[in-house]
Amino acid sequence: MARKTLKLYGLQHLDILRHYRDISDRALHEFSVVGKVLPFRVNNYVLDELIDWSRPDEDPFYRLTMLDRRMLAPADFDAVDRAMRNGGAGTALADVTAAIHRRLNPHPANQMTTNVPLLNGSGVSGLQHKYTETCLVFPSSGQTCAAYCSFCFRWPQFVGDRSLRMATDESQRFVSYIREHKEITDVLLTGGDPLIMRASVLRRYIEPLLGPDSAHVTTIRIGTKMLGFWPYRFTTDDDADDLIRLLEEVVQSGRHLAIMMHISHPREIETSAARDAVRRLLSIGAVLRSQSPVVRDVNDDAETWRELWTSEVRQGIFPYYMFVLRDTGPRAFFEVPLSRALDVYRGAVSQVSGLARSARGPIMSTDMGKISVDGVADFGGTRIFVLSYVQARVAEWVKRPFFARYDDAATWVDSLQPLTSSDRMFLSRPEPRLARAHH
Numbered sequence: 215m216a217r218k219t220l221k222l223y224g225l226q227h228l229d230i231l232r233h234y235r236d237i238s239d240r241a242l243h244e245f246s247v248v249g250k251v252l253p254f255r256v257n258n259y260v261l262d263e264l265i266d267w268s269r270p271d272e273d274p275f276y277r278l279t280m281l282d283r284r285m286l287a288p289a290d291f292d293a294v295d296r297a298m299r300n301g302g303a304g305t306a307l308a309d310v311t312a313a314i315h316r317r318l319n320p321h322p323a324n325q326m327t328t329n330v331p332l333l334n335g336s337g338v339s340g341l342q343h344k345y346t347e348t349c350l351v352f353p354s355s356g357q358t359c360a361a362y363c364s365f366c367f368r369w370p371q372f373v374g375d376r377s378l379r380m381a382t383d384e385s386q387r388f389v390s391y392i393r394e395h396k397e398i399t400d401v402l403l404t405g406g407d408p409l410i411m412r413a414s415v416l417r418r419y420i421e422p423l424l425g426p427d428s429a430h431v432t433t434i435r436i437g438t439k440m441l442g443f444w445p446y447r448f449t450t451d452d453d454a455d456d457l458i459r460l461l462e463e464v465v466q467s468g469r470h471l472a473i474m475m476h477i478s479h480p481r482e483i484e485t486s487a488a489r490d491a492v493r494r495l496l497s498i499g500a501v502l503r504s505q506s507p508v509v510r511d512v513n514d515d516a517e518t519w520r521e522l523w524t525s526e527v528r529q530g531i532f533p534y535y536m537f538v539l540r541d542t543g544p545r546a547f548f549e550v551p552l553s554r555a556l557d558v559y560r561g562a563v564s565q566v567s568g569l570a571r572s573a574r575g576p577i578m579s580t581d582m583g584k585i586s587v588d589g590v591a592d593f594g595g596t597r598i599f600v601l602s603y604v605q606a607r608v609a610e611w612v613k614r615p616f617f618a619r620y621d622d623a624a625t626w627v628d629s630l631q632p633l634t635s636s637d638r639m640f641l642s643r644p645e646p647r648l649a650r651a652h653h
Contacts, residue, residue: 218446221258225249234267247295248281251314253372255362259444274479274512285544290314320370320378322542323581333391340382348400351388353419354381357406360444365509365548367540371406389422402435409438413456424467433470441475442482445491465499478506479513480522492529507537508555509548516561523570536575541626549625556587580627582607598633616640
């Protein structure tokens with residue numbers, strides 16, 4: 215198979231768009247304005263294999279990867295535009311963009327305060343421990359991607375502000391923490407995208423978890439968008455064989471290897487390159503799971519999800535989560551109401567076989583855990599949302615139904631009103647002592 219070369223394009227390469235479509239100087243300028251606030255990266259595979267350039271403005275992958283002035287509030291767009299015209303990359307522009315970043319809620323669910331664990335009295339860089347059994351690791355070299363999804367809730371990782379970024383340090387203290395905490399059974403390498411790293415660098419993070427000191431770690435998960443945005447990572451990259459050998463070592467160690475794929479649209483897994491990558495991963499014993507949020511004008515219809523889940527099952531991929539967009543970044547441009555997300559989920563799941571109904575959703579990943587919007591019901595003449603936690607900081611809350619008043623405009627948990635006083639605690643924000651109670 216011929217080797218493909220990954221070519222990355224950022225804000226400095228916007229003229230590449232002229233090769234694919236007619237685009238005005240004004241549109242490119244607006245793109246640049248938004249790009250001073252939100253990250254932009256695309257690659258040659260996305261441009262050549264995924265985007266339908268005959269109708270780019272209606273294409274889900276164009277919307278998924280490109281920037282739009284409506285992603286910023288009009289006042290914020292104007293402020294950045296003025297700062298650019300008055301001095302380019304000077305201090306004024308940096309101050310303007312930093313203020314916008316703060317307003318965009320860069321770390322939802324208090325992840326930098328309630329999720330970062332302590333080792334010998336100090337925080338562990340690049341580590342989050344929200345749920346007892348599961349620990350997240352952010353490898354320092356993996357905090358970028360082959361292409362950026364414009365809705366991504368991890369956008370602070372990519373904007374160049376170290377104060378917003380989560381990443382391990384050179385000390386690798388995360389290994390000591392995991393070895394000390396025997397309750398941790400699942401380690402999730404996340405980002406960014408850990409598979410953007412060379413296999414030799416990824417090995418530094420995985421190999422320490424395979425030894426006898428980490429025998430309590432029985433599952434290693436890797437969160438990645440590579441299968442959708444650069445499937446050659448698993449097949450023809452110059453170290454693809456090294457990567458596959460490393461992943462196979464995880465399986466041969468007796469551990470469960472879960473590749474947590476972020477797949478937003480069925481076209482991502484329908485190319486021949488993606489199908490080849492799936493087959494190769496399955497051949498070594500990896501388990502592939504797929505998740506994505508509902509994104510307006512990308513996949514906010516039942517037919518898209520039905521097609522996605524059906525195709526995944528056919529290829530040997532487990533549908534895992536349908537998420538609701540988190541309350542961060544340019545969510546106003548992409549979000550759909552909870553009621554609409556529920557309609558999409560029910561419409562899709564009702565048209566697939568039982569094997570595809572492993573997908574749970576719609577799910578809000580909140581301070582206190584993952585809340586499932588299970589349905590809408592009538593309670594004494596009052597319309598309500600029926601909710602439950604599929605994962606929670608407080609283990610006793612899992613699958614315990616609670617209720618909120620129906621609101622067809624609500625897009626996130628903070629818009630919901632508890633039905634009764636007993637429902638209130640399930641919608642409350644955590645106290646720091648509660649978040650670390652299991653550590």
